[in-house]
Amino acid sequence: MDFEFTNEQKMLQDTVRRFAEKEVAPLVEEMDREEKFVEDLWEKAKPTGMLGIGIPPEDGGTLSDYMSFGLMGQELAKVDAGVGVVFGAHALLCANNIARNATEEQKKKYLPLLAGGEKRGCMGLTEPGAGSDALSLKTRARREGDSYILNGTKTFISNAPDAEIALIYATTDPALGASGLCAFIVERGFPGYKVGKKLSKMGLRSSPTGEIIMEDCRVPVENLLGGVEGKGLKCMFSGLDIERFLWACTSIGIAEAAFSYALQYSKQREQFGQPIFNFQLIQDKLVTMLVEIEAAKLLTYKGLTCWDQGKFKEARMLAAQAKLYACEMTCRATAEAVHILGGYGFMKEYPVERYMRDAKVFPIGAGTSEVQKLIIANSLEIRT
Numbered sequence: 001m002d003f004e005f006t007n008e009q010k011m012l013q014d015t016v017r018r019f020a021e022k023e024v025a026p027l028v029e030e031m032d033r034e035e036k037f038v039e040d041l042w043e044k045a046k047p048t049g050m051l052g053i054g055i056p057p058e059d060g061g062t063l064s065d066y067m068s069f070g071l072m073g074q075e076l077a078k079v080d081a082g083v084g085v086v087f088g089a090h091a092l093l094c095a096n097n098i099a100r101n102a103t104e105e106q107k108k109k110y111l112p113l114l115a116g117g118e119k120r121g122c123m124g125l126t127e128p129g130a131g132s133d134a135l136s137l138k139t140r141a142r143r144e145g146d147s148y149i150l151n152g153t154k155t156f157i158s159n160a161p162d163a164e165i166a167l168i169y170a171t172t173d174p175a176l177g178a179s180g181l182c183a184f185i186v187e188r189g190f191p192g193y194k195v196g197k198k199l200s201k202m203g204l205r206s207s208p209t210g211e212i213i214m215e216d217c218r219v220p221v222e223n224l225l226g227g228v229e230g231k232g233l234k235c236m237f238s239g240l241d242i243e244r245f246l247w248a249c250t251s252i253g254i255a256e257a258a259f260s261y262a263l264q265y266s267k268q269r270e271q272f273g274q275p276i277f278n279f280q281l282i283q284d285k286l287v288t289m290l291v292e293i294e295a296a297k298l299l300t301y302k303g304l305t306c307w308d309q310g311k312f313k314e315a316r317m318l319a320a321q322a323k324l325y326a327c328e329m330t331c332r333a334t335a336e337a338v339h340i341l342g343g344y345g346f347m348k349e350y351p352v353e354r355y356m357r358d359a360k361v362f363p364i365g366a367g368t369s370e371v372q373k374l375i376i377a378n379s380l381e382i383r384t
Ligand SMILES: Cc1cc2nc3c(=O)[nH]c(=O)nc-3n(C[C@H](O)[C@H](O)[C@H](O)COP(=O)(O)OP(=O)(O)OC[C@H]3O[C@@H](n4cnc5c(N)ncnc54)[C@H](O)[C@@H]3O)c2cc1C
Pocket: 089, 093, 122, 123, 124, 125, 126, 130, 131, 132, 133, 155, 156, 157, 158, 159, 201, 204, 209, 361, 364, 365, 366, 367, 368, 369, 370, 371, 374
């Protein structure tokens, strides 16, 4: 398998890197301190094509392959993972899922709005009582004439406070189980759609997270994603697979930033008359970080390559493995970076404490590490 990036992928990496360093970096501290996303970044991202990266060119976007998506997440995360989540929740969780599953009419109506960033997207699956056990969701969709009436609450939704288009999962009948699951394209302006409270978080503070409350929310029948009831499970599973690769790449980006900061610091900081880098116990930490980052890259890039080659069964397993490994790895790496900086690592003045706070969410979102282990274990049961 060849992981040499194409010229297009290298160009995209370069564009995102320059955007992150020039536009995002100066705002990182302010966004973390004040727990807000600076809207100007959205405007500046529009001409870069990043917001349309989940949508094929024929529908107005810039999607070429999913490896590129991962590289975008990785580059943004080196500077601010929260900004990566804002763009990723819009471009992947919402827009890409619509692009892959919508009817032609739905594509025509919604994709141009999402591709250029005119409207911001989010995806609402999780509910207060349904997290890991997503299929137990309670949001109901009842058909009434030319509409579905949605009732339910979604929580922990990235971009919910600002999104104008939400991909919402609901069931037409809980007794039907997975086959009752549907996805709907819901506009913020639909009657009965309410943005609930914005949630305050320990990390990823530049990424607004919140609730969506639907009280007799009237959604036109033509907004049932794919136009057929019961397609929700397929939309959800394939969406989660790609989301897992994105968070694996984001985790790698955070770990790379933590590694490079800790390495540079260890060469400057002197104790016992020499740089702490000279101590083999410090080298041990740096070497472990480096090797684990490389291992996470290989696993994640292999999975993304399989996905891009259409080997979806293999890619699904690798998505769970990459998500598990990379997201746990970034927590270890960022904690070690804090440790290498000693007391300074614990201070807000240095970025490593933010990396550590940001990293902690990745073994939780899009299926916890335990859930990834269950998925991998299930594959062992059917393996002969
Ligand atoms: C910052 C952030 C952003 C998010 N963005 C979105 C979003 O945009 N859209 C969206 O729909 N959701 C989003 N989520 C929700 C996220 O996907 C859920 O938090 C996640 O799936 C876990 O669900 P939960 O929080 O309810 O935890 P729970 O499911 O209650 O899990 C609690 C603990 O129990 C463990 N556990 C559960 N079941 C098992 C089991 N069978 N075996 C062993 N252990 C188990 C879990 O691993 C975990 O450690 C976001 C979450 C966060 C924190």
